[in-house]
Amino acid sequence: MIALFNAQQSKEIDRRIIDEGEPGLKLMKRAAWHLFATVQSHYPHAQKLLVLCGTGNNGGDGLACAQFALLAGLDVSVFLSNENMHGDALSCLNELKALNADIRPLNDLEVFSQELGKTDLLIDALFGIGLNRPLNQASVQLIETVNTSPCPVISADLPSGLDADSGKHFGCAIKAEHTCTFLTRKVGLYTHLGPDFCGQIHYFDLHANLPQHISPVAYSHELNEWQPLIPTLSADNHKGRMGHVLLVGGHRNMMGAIQLSASACLHSGAGLTKIISDTQHLIPLTQQQPELMCYPPEALSEQLRQSDLLALGPGLGLDDWSGQLYQTCSQNNLPKVFDADALKWLAKTPVFNPQQILTPHPGEAAVLLDSDSRRIQQDRVGAIKAIQKKYGGVVILKGKGSLIYDGNRLELCPLGNPGMAVGGMGDVLTGVVAALWARGMTPFEAACTAVYIHAAAADECFKETGAAGLIPSLLPPKIGRLIG
Ligand SMILES: NC(=O)C1=CN([C@@H]2O[C@H](COP(=O)(O)OP(=O)(O)OC[C@H]3O[C@@H](n4cnc5c(N)ncnc54)[C@H](OP(=O)(O)O)[C@@H]3O)[C@@H](O)[C@H]2O)[C@@H](O)CC1
Ligand SMILES: Nc1ncnc2c1ncn2[C@@H]1O[C@H](COP(=O)(O)OP(=O)(O)O)[C@@H](O)[C@H]1O
Ligand SMILES: [K+]
Structure with a gap:
């Protein structure tokens, strides 16, 4: 049996775990480690990695994954939708900068597209459960560029653009080969368009004690x-x-x-x-x-x-x-x-x-x-x-x-x-x-x-x-x- 949660419940669960003393940065690093382990086990020959990061904690997962990949000797390029980061994601950005990583702003789709053409694997860390409104034109074009490229994708938490609650998309969504989802399984991954976009779903509880009193939206059994x-x-x-x-x-x-x-x-x-x-x-x-x-x-x-x-x-x-x-x-x-x-x-x-x-x-x-x-x-x-x-x-x-x-x-x-x-x-x-x-x-x-x-x-x-x-x-x- 597995339990399925919506975005609001997932945020509440994140918050409770952090309130009970588990640092958010530690969870982010664990999430990133699982992302990187998924890269290694499913794409062992990938040499050149492109990491697409948004401004929230989903972007933080991507930045921390970029650091693991860099330290493992991979050729890593990070594209940031915006430098306006804070909290744990900002810490991950600063750690990455200290390693002189290749970090670029996402201000020219042509440059991004050319880089994508030379890439073995893309990590999608643009939006996670914080996505709450229709995507603007620039995000739609970015996602369409990813989807028309032959480069395979691993999504962090959920494919960017997908609504964690309903499985609809907010204009379009990244089509992933694998999705690594953290702490909670989001109901939108399993219904409506979700299964079309997620590819294979991998769940990681990040070794956190999940609060028991938040009842899930739904259950799924064998x-x-x-x-x-x-x-x-x-x-x-x-x-x-x-x-x-x-x-x-x-x-x-x-x-x-x-x-x-x-x-x-x-x-x-x-x-x-x-x-x-x-x-x-x-x-x-x-x-x-x-x-x-x-x-x-x-x-x-x-x-x-x-x-x-x-x-x-x-x-x-x-x-x-x-x-x-x-x-x-x-x-x-x-x-x-x-x-x-x-x-x-x-x-x-x-x-x-x-x-x-x-x-x-x-x-x-x-x-x-x-x-x-x-x-x-x-x-x-x-x-x-x-x-x-x-x-x-x-x-x-x-x-x-x-x-x-x-x-x-x-x-x-x-x-x-x-x-x-x-x-x-x-x-x-x-x-x-x-x-x-x-x-x-x-x-x-x-x-x-x-x-x-x-x-x-x-x-x-x-x-x-x-x-x-x-x-x-x-x-x-x-x-x-x-x-x-
Ligand atoms: N907390 C933890 O410890 C852990 C968290 N984890 C990770 O954190 C993720 C949740 O992070 P999050 O809450 O920061 O939200 P996230 O999905 O990154 O996006 C929010 C950003 O997007 C923006 N935005 C929204 N809609 C938009 C739109 N249409 N178009 C453009 N922008 C839009 C929004 O902007 P705003 O609404 O503030 O204007 C904000 O900047 C979760 O999915 C998991 O991956 C894991 O590491 C496990 C441990
Ligand atoms: N893409 C799909 N994935 C999984 N199940 C599907 C899919 N499309 C249809 N089904 C299932 O097939 C059945 C179709 O039922 P329905 O539309 O009532 O057909 P009909 O009225 O012609 O008998 C339902 O059980 C539905 O859940
Ligand atoms: K994502």
């Missing part, structure tokens, strides 16, 4: 921390104990959506997987998956009485047919998983219900909050909390760094890959969520376990097929194996 929570099977197991799931959707040309959910639900161990769909789909659905029990819309009320849990939305549609099914389902007291079009119906008449799991992607989250997906992505943590507050239950906000929130705990799943961005992938997740909840897990545990298993199955698949070959129908058997 897949194998969720798997043991899946109920085990007793020798005298029978299907009545494994949950009866009723899936509703698959209207008109969207039969595949409910088919994918149903296949995932079956492979996740549900005792009975039943479908309410268009009458014309009932035979093809059963022909393709004989384990399924498929019913026309007229059977809805009776099937609701005979089920443990309802999953509503994949391919449901937004016409009158869909509206009638939605009305009947929403008035029923069964625990419910809402996905896809069911979320759009829910947004029309919001109801607060603790016994539900909502699984929006950013576009659906925008509908639930009457917002737009760009705003959702810029503050995913804020968005999932707002959805949970408005609708209750457990919310899964899908996308890179999927979040799961129950009003108390926030989990971030770092697994998954861009090949998952294909129609039907979310329908598979719905089936897994429904099955695990129906099998007796708590809704939060079911949601988290389902998200991790779904993403891990997709990652396994990616290794075999690559991104283009990763299609949702390949996932259910892999999900079955991961569930065990």
